[in-house]
Amino acid sequence: MLIYIVKRLLTAIPTLLLISLLVFFIIELPPGDYFENYIAELQAMGETVDPHKIAYLKAEYGFDQPMIVRYLNWVGGMLHGDFGYSFEYELPVTDVVGNRLFLTIFVSLVTIIFTWLIAFPIGIYSATHQYSWGDYGLTFLGLLGLATPNFLLALILMYLANIWFGTSIGHLMDAQYLDQPMSWAKFRSISEHMVIPVIVIGTAGTAGMIRRLRANLLDELHKQYVITARAKGVPPFRALVKYPLRMSLNFFIADIGSILPAVISGAEVVAIVLSLETTGPLLIRALQSQDMYLAGSFLMFLAALTVAGVLISDIALAILDPRIRLSGGVRR
Known part of the structure; x- marks a missing residue:
């Protein structure tokens, strides 16, 4: 029984890594990102958008980096208990x-x-x-x-x-x-x-x-x-x-x-x-x-x-x- 549990736990690690890759890819699959949707919503309501704030947020959270870099940063953060930042709620x-x-x-x-x-x-x-x-x-x-x-x-x-x-x-x-x-x-x-x-x-x-x-x-x-x-x-x-x-x-x-x-x-x-x-x-x-x-x-x-x-x-x-x-x- 103990050997079986150890084998399953070792199998779970690559399984979760593969799932994390699929999750990240599927979320990234639609065109644009949160910031583009946010800008479009503000413009639809007739409000102005501060481009400097958007550029700062993109740089702060790595949206100006390649997708693979952002994926590695995201997975590495989760291993340390950092699940990221919610842009919509402006909270961790x-x-x-x-x-x-x-x-x-x-x-x-x-x-x-x-x-x-x-x-x-x-x-x-x-x-x-x-x-x-x-x-x-x-x-x-x-x-x-x-x-x-x-x-x-x-x-x-x-x-x-x-x-x-x-x-x-x-x-x-x-x-x-x-x-x-x-x-x-x-x-x-x-x-x-x-x-x-x-x-x-x-x-x-x-x-x-x-x-x-x-x-x-x-x-x-x-x-x-x-x-x-x-x-x-x-x-x-x-x-x-x-x-x-x-x-x-x-x-x-x-x-x-x-x-x-x-x-x-x-x-x-x-x-x-x-x-x-x-x-x-x-x-x-x-x-x-x-x-x-x-x-x-x-x-x-x-x-x-x-x-x-x-x-x-x-x-x-x-x-x-x-x-x-x-x-x-x-x-x-």
Whole structure:
């Protein structure tokens, strides 16, 4: 196991370097840069542009140097904890992301817990009561959750929350707490506003997890070892939990590789519709404005989380399922 982990970590280094090269190249691919977009926006609004300030900023951040030099400076800065400067916000990237990162992690973790608490009991019930009225009803609700666009559900729940409960879901907190430090009153405001985003973001994930858990558990319940356990008189709940449910969780463990970056990126479209102070809209805005250091740092952070998540899921799968081996070759 230790040798496998070391090999994967050594493989992750060239993987991240290749990803950083692709990220930098893709951000640079559109014509122009942030400064040209900024000048065009000012001119469209009839404002004047100070060419000396633009020239100074380009020289300060190396935009007058070749692309390969800027790439090496960017990667070298990240290795020392310097993620660059956000031109649009006129702040270091770490300062721009800091407050939003905490809210994004909080919302995403609550959404993941909500998804698990709803999906696991329903998926187990549907598998153990196959073709019952309850199974049909829950299957219909699951398919409805998969088919409903998240942004449409967000708009509907925003309207109902405002009409029925008088809660205006336009941000993650009331307006007076937007720039205030964390307090008990601010936490209560966040908790009140977070109900709708958690339901909206978790709906599609819950529906998908129910369907996969049901299918995998049904496959395990029809295998010979389950029939043998029942014939030996093993209690039904123990016969379900000890092996079939454990073996059917492989997909759940494998999803860790996608859960970790999802915690940071958040549901971008839903966050835009609900005006949430998360990192998703920030990333989209950075890509649109070619704020390269902010966008590039985001994408590299997501790539690192993906590599780490896949490694964690592989190790957890090997521990959960003894049929999975971390080394190749034929076992005799």
